[in-house]
Amino acid sequence: MLLAMLSVTPQVIGKTQMENTGLHVAAARDDVEAVARSLAAGASIEQRDETGSTALMVATQENNIRVADMLIRAGADVNAKNRIDDSPYLYAGARGHLEILRLTLVSGADLASTNRYGGTALIPAAERGHVETVRTLIDAGVAVDHVNNLGWTALLEAIILGHGGDSHRQIVDLLLQAGADPNLADHDGVTPLEHASSKGYRAIEQRLLAAGARPAK
Known part of the structure; x- marks a missing residue:
């Protein structure tokens, strides 16, 4: 029996704990009372499910604010x-779950932490056009010129993967006002201005030029 218990992998143990307490299920359902019961019954607040996620991560994925x-x-x-x-902080930022993001920011969010692409929360928020999220992260102090593993800053990603519409124009404004370098090129040496020009984003081109972007010679 002892040998059988020792042979159980950590992943299986984590899954069993999840099923026994129901904490992750309750978090996914935004069931505050069930979460409280699970914690009162002894469920660890940091226990992981089979994806390695805590209950807070699950609640964040579902945008369950309560x-x-x-x-x-x-x-x-x-x-x-x-x-x-x-992490709950990184995911809330990337997905524009603004209320949860704000909760994480006042509760020890690591502004320098990065996702699997080496990017801060600001970069995917800029890409996806989450204007208020970008504003909130800038105000919190996230570095605007951080470069991810693809060689992109938040400014570059807003242009390369954005649609050039109003939300992305606002984000470009916010980043430039916060001191983003309009001449910081990607790993291939292509600048934000060149990317905007190639996509026909004239309004963004003008913003970059006004902020000091240098046209290619």
Whole structure:
């Protein structure tokens, strides 16, 4: 019996704990009362499911603000990463889950932490056009010129992967106003201005030029 118990992998143990307490299921359903019961019954607030996610991570993925607030107040780690290097803070920023993001920011969010692409929360937020999220992250102090593993800053990603519409124009404005370097090129030496020009984003081109972008010679 002892040998059988020792042969159980950590992954299986984690899954069993999840099923026994129901904490992750309750978090996914935004069931505050069930989460409270699970914690009172002894469930660890930092226990992981089969994806390596904590209950707070699950609540964040579902944008379940009530449960996220409860778990954070109870001491859940806003920087705990799952197996693909997402944390509640990083995920909330990337997905534009603004209320949960704000909760993480006042509860010890690591502004320098990065996702599996080597990017801060600001970079995917800029890409996806989450204007208020970008504003919030800039105000919190996230570095605007951080370069991810692809060689892209938030400014470059907003242009390369954005649609050039109003939300991305606003984000370009916010980044430039926060001091983003309009001449910081990607790993291939292509600048934000060159990317905007190739995509026909004239309004963004004008913003970059006004901020000091240098046209290619």
